[in-house]
Amino acid sequence: MAGRYRSVKGTRDLVWPETALWQHVEETARRVFATHGYGEIRTPLLESTELFARSVGEETDIVGKEMYTFPDRKGRSLTLRPESTAAVARAFIEQGLESRGLPSRLFYIGPHFRYERPQRGRYRQFSQIGAELVGAAGPASDVEIVLLLVRFLEALGFDDLTVLLNTVGDAASRAAYCDALVAFLSPRAEGLSADSRRRLEANPLRILDSKDPGDRSLLEGAPAMTDSLSAQARAHFAAVCDGIEACGVSYRLEPRLVRGLDYYALTVFEIVSRGLGAQDAIVGGGRYDGLLAQLGGPDLPAIGFAIGEDRLVEATAGRRAWRQPSIWPPAHAVAIDVAPVEALRLADELRRRGVAATSELDVRSLKAALKGAAREGRRWVLLVGPEELASGTVTIKHMESGEQETVARSEAVERLARESERP
Numbered sequence: 001m002a003g004r005y006r007s008v009k010g011t012r013d014l015v016w017p018e019t020a021l022w023q024h025v026e027e028t029a030r031r032v033f034a035t036h037g038y039g040e041i042r043t044p045l046l047e048s049t050e051l052f053a054r055s056v057g058e059e060t061d062i063v064g065k066e067m068y069t070f071p072d073r074k075g076r077s078l079t080l081r082p083e084s085t086a087a088v089a090r091a092f093i094e095q096g097l098e099s100r101g102l103p104s105r106l107f108y109i110g111p112h113f114r115y116e117r118p119q120r121g122r123y124r125q126f127s128q129i130g131a132e133l134v135g136a137a138g139p140a141s142d143v144e145i146v147l148l149l150v151r152f153l154e155a156l157g158f159d160d161l162t163v164l165l166n167t168v169g170d171a172a173s174r175a176a177y178c179d180a181l182v183a184f185l186s187p188r189a190e191g192l193s194a195d196s197r198r199r200l201e202a203n204p205l206r207i208l209d210s211k212d213p214g215d216r217s218l219l220e221g222a223p224a225m226t227d228s229l230s231a232q233a234r235a236h237f238a239a240v241c242d243g244i245e246a247c248g249v250s251y252r253l254e255p256r257l258v259r260g261l262d263y264y265a266l267t268v269f270e271i272v273s274r275g276l277g278a279q280d281a282i283v284g285g286g287r288y289d290g291l292l293a294q295l296g297g298p299d300l301p302a303i304g305f306a307i308g309e310d311r312l313v314e315a316t317a318g319r320r321a322w323r324q325p326s327i328w329p330p331a332h333a334v335a336i337d338v339a340p341v342e343a344l345r346l347a348d349e350l351r352r353r354g355v356a357a358t359s360e361l362d363v364r365s366l367k368a369a370l371k372g373a374a375r376e377g378r379r380w381v382l383l384v385g386p387e388e389l390a391s392g393t394v395t396i397k398h399m400e401s402g403e404q405e406t407v408a409r410s411e412a413v414e415r416l417a418r419e420s421e422r423p
């Protein structure tokens, strides 16, 4: 039946049992992140528009085309967060998290918004699982972040992971590279898309993100970032690669990987896996050493990643069946010829004794009640009628064997409590 309203384009409802898989992914994330010393940060969904414009970059697709931006009632420009690195950096500065000691290890899970063309794995409201490590500059911190990501994906059952690695250099390297890129592209500017021609002046690095086929073929002969690296940037990158290898993680150098956000410096990475499929990238990350200072905060180095949870869940669903949550009611109470609230009272008694239980709420036939209990996987159906109420008993129906017995109510509750502790 079509109701009067539909969900907004690019958003969707996630309904049990699908949400059980989301919970599994999130519980795994929380466990793995905790074992690495990462604590949760929750920032608002709304931020000032300028925060993203300044940090993600005016010329990026995210800021230029994809943000949900609107004036509030006082005319202030607000944006639904399209990503969280800028928001975490803002919160880090505003909350003075530096004073709690460095490095600061943070993670987040939650919805983000980008106005993109919806398709499978791409939504206008999507969820990210991300981590940010603030206040450590050395290559070991890059290795820690990549390792955290790999160990999390492994815990979800992905085993054939390859890290795609590149460096976008430090500020000096990037300036030199921009010059080389502009020198290469300027004589060919006629062949560039309108967007890229504008970026040639405004932000040449962003031309590398272009999906325009004409731009892509022009870029094939373009110089690579690796040719413009300063000695320092080169040494940092070499140490990161060595460290990742020393931890037994396989990686591949991807000289054209730049990532579509302006704040990156030095290491950038993505991950591919046969199990993760050929769809768009599931995860991306990198170092953003200048960002905190640029936002008016302390000049601290930082690195992080974000995983697209929708894509991750879809890939996980292909690998394993969703699991029933560990708490799932084994008992269902049904009132026969007495008010349904009597069944509710029995279920309440069971739950207070630690036995998860439901009860039949409307008067239905016993047959319908049993059918419903079987569909929901209940082990026991407890029947209360006038006789049971009068004698302080309940009738237990064992769903698997079909056997039925009438026992003292208190004994029934204790027995189910004992039995439901067993797997």
Ligand code: HAM
Binding pocket: 082, 083, 084, 085, 114, 116, 121, 122, 123, 124, 125, 126, 127, 128, 130, 131, 132, 261, 280, 281, 282, 283, 284, 285, 286, 287, 288, 303, 304, 305, 306, 307, 308, 309, 310, 311
């Ligand atoms: P990003 O590459 O823009 O990086 O996004 C990270 C991930 O979010 C993507 O790999 C993708 O899986 C997912 N994602 C992005 N847009 C959508 C969408 N429309 N629908 C579904 N999934 C999507 C960042 O956001 C950076 N903040 C990552 C980072 C953290 N860098 C350093 N720290």
